[in-house]
Amino acid sequence: YGDGTFRPGQGITRSEFTAIAARFDDLTGDGESPFGDVAQGYWAYGQILSAYGKGWINGYPDGNFKPEGAITRAEAITIVDRILGRTAARAETPKPVYSDLPEGHWAFSAVMDASGW
Numbered sequence: 001y002g003d004g005t006f007r008p009g010q011g012i013t014r015s016e017f018t019a020i021a022a023r024f025d026d027l028t029g030d031g032e033s034p035f036g037d038v039a040q041g042y043w044a045y046g047q048i049l050s051a052y053g054k055g056w057i058n059g060y061p062d063g064n065f066k067p068e069g070a071i072t073r074a075e076a077i078t079i080v081d082r083i084l085g086r087t088a089a090r091a092e093t094p095k096p097v098y099s100d101l102p103e104g105h106w107a108f109s110a111v112m113d114a115s116g117w
Contacts, residue, residue: 011070012070012071013067013068013069013070013071014065014066014067014068014069014070014071014075015038015042015043015044015047015048015065015067015068016044016071017071017075017076017079018044018047018048018051018056018057018067018079019044019047019048021047021051021056021079021080021083022046022047022048022050022051022056023047024083025050025054025083027046027047027050028049028050028053028054030046030049031049033045033048033049034049034052034059034063035048035052035059035063035064035065035067036062036063036064037064037065037066037067038065038067042067044067048065048067051079054082055082056079056082056083057079057082073111074105074106074107074110074111075107077107077110077111077114078107078110080114081110081113081114086113097112097115097117098111
């Protein structure tokens with residue numbers, strides 16, 4: 001952070017996680033933002049555009065990225081799966097093993113893949 005701290009016990013935002021992920025690869029973030037809430041002067045603008053351009057992240061249906069929102073477990077797993085090029089391509093559909101994760105959930109395949117299914 002600008003004050004020289006790391007804040008290891010603090011939660012992480014969508015933009016912070018995306019910036020960390022983008023820094024593990026060559027940045028390609030230039031051009032116009034596809035997200036209504038990520039302006040060119042935003043501190044993680046280049047990293048967000050780079051991750052978006054590589055297909056690692058998406059925004060929400062309303063066209064926003066919600067950069068200051070907390071990242072969910074499903075979002076983090078999905079980003080990591082996309083970075084690693086992993087997909088849950090299996091001959092059969094995995095049976096839901098989590099009572100709160102139905103097959104129709106947008107991150108079902110990524111979560112099941114990360115769970116070792």
